[in-house]
Amino acid sequence: MRPQNHPFQLPNPSQTPIAKQPKSPVMAHEMQPKLNVQIADQLSKIILKTPKGTRDYGPEQMALRLAVLDKIVAVFKKHGAETLDTPVFERKEVLTGKYGEDSKLIYDLKDQGGEILALRYDLTVPFARYLAMGKISSIKRYHVAKVYRRDNPSATRARYREFYQCDFDIAGQYDPMIPDAECIRVISEALRSLDVGPYTIKLNHRSLLDGIFAACGVPSDKFRAVCSAVDKLDKNSWSEVRREMIEEKGLNEANADKIGTYVSLFGGTELISKLRQDDELMKHESAVKGLESVELLFKYCHILRVTDEIIFDLSLARGLDYYTGVIFEATLTGDDVGVGSVAGGGRYDNLVGMFDSKNKSIPCVGLSLGVERIFNVLETKLSERGVKTRTTEVEVFVATAQKNLHEERMKLLSVLWDADVKAEQFYKRNVKLLAQLQYCEESGIPLVVIIGEGELARGEVTLRDVASRAEVSIPRASLIQEIRKRLAS
Amino acid sequence: MRPQNHPFQLPNPSQTPIAKQPKSPVMAHEMQPKLNVQIADQLSKIILKTPKGTRDYGPEQMALRLAVLDKIVAVFKKHGAETLDTPVFERKEVLTGKYGEDSKLIYDLKDQGGEILALRYDLTVPFARYLAMGKISSIKRYHVAKVYRRDNPSATRARYREFYQCDFDIAGQYDPMIPDAECIRVISEALRSLDVGPYTIKLNHRSLLDGIFAACGVPSDKFRAVCSAVDKLDKNSWSEVRREMIEEKGLNEANADKIGTYVSLFGGTELISKLRQDDELMKHESAVKGLESVELLFKYCHILRVTDEIIFDLSLARGLDYYTGVIFEATLTGDDVGVGSVAGGGRYDNLVGMFDSKNKSIPCVGLSLGVERIFNVLETKLSERGVKTRTTEVEVFVATAQKNLHEERMKLLSVLWDADVKAEQFYKRNVKLLAQLQYCEESGIPLVVIIGEGELARGEVTLRDVASRAEVSIPRASLIQEIRKRLAS
Known part of the structure; x- marks a missing residue:
């Protein structure tokens, strides 16, 4: 069984503020591509830019x-x-x-x-x-x-x-x-x-x-x-x-x-x-x-x-x-x-x-x-002012603590989406829990639901508050209710 | 002083449902202009249409x-x-x-x-x-x-x-x-x-x-x-x-x-x-x-x-x-x-x-x-289904019962807008009250604030519920509070 307090060392949030840009290996991307980057395509010689005087909005x-x-x-x-x-x-x-x-x-x-x-x-x-x-x-x-x-x-x-x-x-x-x-x-x-x-x-x-x-x-x-x-x-x-x-x-x-x-x-x-x-x-x-x-x-x-x-x-x-x-x-x-x-x-x-x-x-x-x-x-x-704008409205991230649990993540996501909770996961079968949690901190997602084999066996999930890093176990049956309560407050 | 029950005869709402299109002489307009109406301009010979395969959205x-x-x-x-x-x-x-x-x-x-x-x-x-x-x-x-x-x-x-x-x-x-x-x-x-x-x-x-x-x-x-x-x-x-x-x-x-x-x-x-x-x-x-x-x-x-x-x-x-x-x-x-x-x-x-x-x-x-x-x-x-879609979100219409009160309407509108109430008036100095009330019924605006000389003298307004046609006098000082209460319910 996975312990309630994760053994991996995450930096203390009070010491390191949320990074300006998500750096997760899976979801990271450059938020603001440079205007008019010119790349000569070796094959087709396409100059890669938006038309003069226009730009993309990231x-x-x-x-x-x-x-x-x-x-x-x-x-x-x-x-x-x-x-x-x-x-x-x-x-x-x-x-x-x-x-x-x-x-x-x-x-x-x-x-x-x-x-x-x-x-x-x-x-x-x-x-x-x-x-x-x-x-x-x-x-x-x-x-x-x-x-x-x-x-x-x-x-x-x-x-x-x-x-x-x-x-x-x-x-x-x-x-x-x-x-x-x-x-x-x-x-x-x-x-x-x-x-x-x-x-x-x-x-x-x-x-x-x-x-x-x-x-x-x-x-x-x-x-x-x-x-x-x-x-x-x-x-x-x-x-x-x-x-x-x-x-x-x-x-x-x-x-x-x-x-x-x-x-x-x-x-x-x-x-x-x-x-x-x-x-x-x-x-x-x-x-x-x-x-x-x-x-x-x-x-x-x-x-x-x-x-x-x-x-x-x-x-x-x-x-x-x-x-x-x-x-x-x-x-x-x-x-x-x-x-x-x-x-x-x-x-x-x-x-x-x-x-x-x-x-x-x-x-x-x-x-x-x-x-x-x-x-x-x-x-x-x-x-x-150094204000970071959130670019998504994700409320809950669904994470797994062990390998080969991606189908369990997908099952849980269906339950969340059916309840109109804004939720996402990584699209890889196996990702380190640390990477998943870091992504949540960087992108400002407030809650993480973590499932491991222990949770599955007990019919429970671990609900983590991203800001405080506090975790509690809750029965799956009361998960939606608990999420709604937390998001409302 | 203007009586609380207006003397003009409006059709009973239970007999005549809200018309499909506002017909007020002041605000009425055709909601859905015909596609590709072709009008040969006598002067400039402009064919008045949208480009082939496109249309305006009314x-x-x-x-x-x-x-x-x-x-x-x-x-x-x-x-x-x-x-x-x-x-x-x-x-x-x-x-x-x-x-x-x-x-x-x-x-x-x-x-x-x-x-x-x-x-x-x-x-x-x-x-x-x-x-x-x-x-x-x-x-x-x-x-x-x-x-x-x-x-x-x-x-x-x-x-x-x-x-x-x-x-x-x-x-x-x-x-x-x-x-x-x-x-x-x-x-x-x-x-x-x-x-x-x-x-x-x-x-x-x-x-x-x-x-x-x-x-x-x-x-x-x-x-x-x-x-x-x-x-x-x-x-x-x-x-x-x-x-x-x-x-x-x-x-x-x-x-x-x-x-x-x-x-x-x-x-x-x-x-x-x-x-x-x-x-x-x-x-x-x-x-x-x-x-x-x-x-x-x-x-x-x-x-x-x-x-x-x-x-x-x-x-x-x-x-x-x-x-x-x-x-x-x-x-x-x-x-x-x-x-x-x-x-x-x-x-x-x-x-x-x-x-x-x-x-x-x-x-x-x-x-x-x-x-x-x-x-x-x-x-x-x-x-x-005969469903009529409202095209504005106006909550309160400001009407006057006598002539030459347009500046009073504008004063009241400022108060409403400052309080973030969605409100409008007719842009004519003098309009018949009947026309103002009919417009509200036709366009689905829920509340009308009516000011006449009597109301002004008493520091009051008449608040009319458009659907029921019920009217009450309220002191100007409690108008915003009353509007918020009614809109919330």
């Missing part, structure tokens, strides 16, 4: 990602959103003319006969196509999925060619700024729930920008091009943006400088009052309209208890062509993060109409959380 | 799909699997030479400069590429994601060009049939948990098939081609398959007929004994080996309590090139389902080696659940 990365996505979806559900899904590719014409200068980044599929297709660039245009196709006049939906952009990848800025977007949109003919303010609240709730540190949500309005451009002498057919230049202020300096406006967009220097004085302004509601006193600006109807909207949005945000984190920022432009009203963007403001925006969105009242045969449009407002950057921030935080 | 479809995927993932987790994810596209050379005749169905991306890419055809080849690239020698992983095949779509057979696969695979050098048997158990558990009715899991072995082909006089360089013909027996008649073997694969009639006698055999362990007495067959080492494996697999399946649902079926061949050992496939056997296989898989010991520079291979076995067919079966069942 088990630890996935565990974090799924936890983050779960939290975001919980916020979307709290606000009553349904979910829907669209194909990863669209007919190319659906995407054409929606993204302005960025259209060159769309991934096209090869013409293999039949329709001309392209991968989705965002989740917004497919959503608008869905609304138009189904004649849907109102919906509040979320969509978590990957989108594709042939951008220049930069792992440090978490800029990839394939990345998750988490979108929440409200479509329907509603009263001004009520759904818009809820979108700001959703961004704020999501970022708070993710514990990413302090953040700011910048607000602006496309109509106000148009009014500013008009007041600065920009001809209306150049609004979008100038807007696209202003959008680069989060990455480039004013002098670079000014140069683009003059050399590429054809503005004169005086007009460009006038724009420069506006887009350097930011603040709270006092900035609204200040702009109201700008007679030159207030001559332009779109500026008046935009400013009224921003004022109402601020009011509603305060009612929805989103106050300190919002800022009225005239430099916010957003790159995409389809925005027509309020625009917003969230950035992390902690000392240690330089990751750029983590959420953005705005109102796009005309996009659905671009798909409708009678040009009937559905007003929409929505947001998109850029979770890749959030993943990066959280991964850094976790690794700094 | 909110009701998504609710069912997410519930099904959750159940499947729960089974995978019960067996201790980690999850990982790979890009939706791979370098084309990764996919080349892995799928035999089906390679023509791969979606290629357009050459836009840079790498030549193609959409993933399954989750198995990317998994093997991942293992080789990361030098991972053992892992048990699941992967739920969409794959892409330029197949001829058939909605009735639930055959699409974009569809979900749910894969579970065990990679590593283990003892024979222990992980293989667990895969069979996982399929059985998953199908049982989904409540799709009776099912059968067919088992066979590629080595045994090779032995049979050899015994029937097929030259070894034609094994894969003949195997691919046999694979069509689930869709085509024997005479069609026979014709293909003779006319396309170049077998003579006598050999084809000999194969026909074998592939018509199916049964339990008694078939193993019967084949053992076939001296001609037993001359072939691969047949002996295959039969031994099947015998051991049956034994382990019985230990794992998978018994009545498994069947040894010599007609099972599986189309893909990469299988090397046990193969299996599950089909639903209820009267009303003709959906073909709902799960399949097998052992593929050489696939990882195809990516390794030193040809080092990692033995693997795994399964894939074809959930599109399962979705179809469950959707039919639900619609027959």
Whole structure:
């Protein structure tokens, strides 16, 4: 009979903390394969890598990602959103003319006969196509999925060619700024729930920008091009943006400088009052309209208890062509993060109409959380704290103390699985008990059921608590009950 | 002051059951837009449809799909699997030479400069590429994601060009049939948990098939081609398959007929004994080996309590090139389902080696659940039973009984959201109370908080139980507590 206290020497858990990576000879594997390992296959000469700008997500990365996505979806559900899904590719014409200068980044599929297709660039245009196709006049939906952009990848800025977007949109003919303010609240709730540190949500309005451009002498057919230049202020300096406006967009220097004085302004509601006193600006109807909207949005945000984190920022432009009203963007403001925006969105009242045969449009407002950057921030935080993420949910490991008992392990596993206990074993017939116990300590499995010939003869099992290493004998008949009791506590 | 019992006439809930679709003028939308509605845009002439063989999933479809995927993932987790994810596209050379005749169905991306890419055809080849690239020698992983095949779509057979696969695979050098048997158990558990009715899991072995082909006089360089013909027996008649073997694969009639006698055999362990007495067959080492494996697999399946649902079926061949050992496939056997296989898989010991520079291979076995067919079966069942799926999780609707109280609604919503209550309102300033209450009944929201001027003056709200229509006044201070109490019960 096997003694209750195992004779082999395991290191004391208080002295050696759980290893970062399971090292068992049987189950061990590298958790995080190196990105883009290039191995020239001697036979087939295959370069072994993921496509440029993409990567695999290993088990630890996935565990974090799924936890983050779960939290975001919980916020979307709290606000009553349904979910829907669209194909990863669209007919190319659906995407054409929606993204302005960025259209060159769309991934096209090869013409293999039949329709001309392209991968989705965002989740917004497919959503608008869905609304138009189904004649849907109102919906509040979320969509978590990957989108594709042939951008220049930069792992440090978490800029990839394939990345998750988490979108929440409200479509329907509603009263001004009520759904818009809820979108700001959703961004704020999501970022708070993710514990990413302090953040700011910048607000602006496309109509106000148009009014500013008009007041600065920009001809209306150049609004979008100038807007696209202003959008680069989060990455480039004013002098670079000014140069683009003059050399590429054809503005004169005086007009460009006038724009420069506006887009350097930011603040709270006092900035609204200040702009109201700008007679030159207030001559332009779109500026008046935009400013009224921003004022109402601020009011509603305060009612929805989103106050300190919002800022009225005239430099916010957003790159995409389809925005027509309020625009917003969230950035992390902690000392240690330089990751750029983590959420953005705005109102796009005309996009659905671009798909409708009678040009009937559905007003929409929505947001998109850029979770890749959030993943990066959280991964850094976790690794700094030395936190190890469990990648499985195994509750019980079934081990044997002698050889040739693998069929007994399998019998016991069946009993556990039938009782909905998450359980596993090693897939080898004979493994040293020490290796089995070490694996449990390394991978954070809380309980081990050990069977040896003695236990079998007595109709018992040994139940081991992995953390304390305490073992007790219990009759097989009460095993499930005991496991449930221990897991509940 | 507004009376506690509303004067408007709502239909009695016992007489009119909750409508199938919300019809509120504000929130209503079509839940299931028609597939491929073609609308010629008068301006841009855009044909408004999803690409051939793909569709959108609306909110009701998504609710069912997410519930099904959750159940499947729960089974995978019960067996201790980690999850990982790979890009939706791979370098084309990764996919080349892995799928035999089906390679023509791969979606290629357009050459836009840079790498030549193609959409993933399954989750198995990317998994093997991942293992080789990361030098991972053992892992048990699941992967739920969409794959892409330029197949001829058939909605009735639930055959699409974009569809979900749910894969579970065990990679590593283990003892024979222990992980293989667990895969069979996982399929059985998953199908049982989904409540799709009776099912059968067919088992066979590629080595045994090779032995049979050899015994029937097929030259070894034609094994894969003949195997691919046999694979069509689930869709085509024997005479069609026979014709293909003779006319396309170049077998003579006598050999084809000999194969026909074998592939018509199916049964339990008694078939193993019967084949053992076939001296001609037993001359072939691969047949002996295959039969031994099947015998051991049956034994382990019985230990794992998978018994009545498994069947040894010599007609099972599986189309893909990469299988090397046990193969299996599950089909639903209820009267009303003709959906073909709902799960399949097998052992593929050489696939990882195809990516390794030193040809080092990692033995693997795994399964894939074809959930599109399962979705179809469950959707039919639900619609027959008239079951309506809720598409949101909203717990409380905030309504107003008079005009110009929208800011009060928003204040109350903030309180609810801060307390993690799932809550929503209409986004219009003024809506008739009747419309608000009807929306709640139609969409299954359990509670309504109503505020009117009287309630505001008294510091109270009216809490309405949607099902019973009973209303009570409660102080605002105890609202959250009361909501939690009611939702818990």
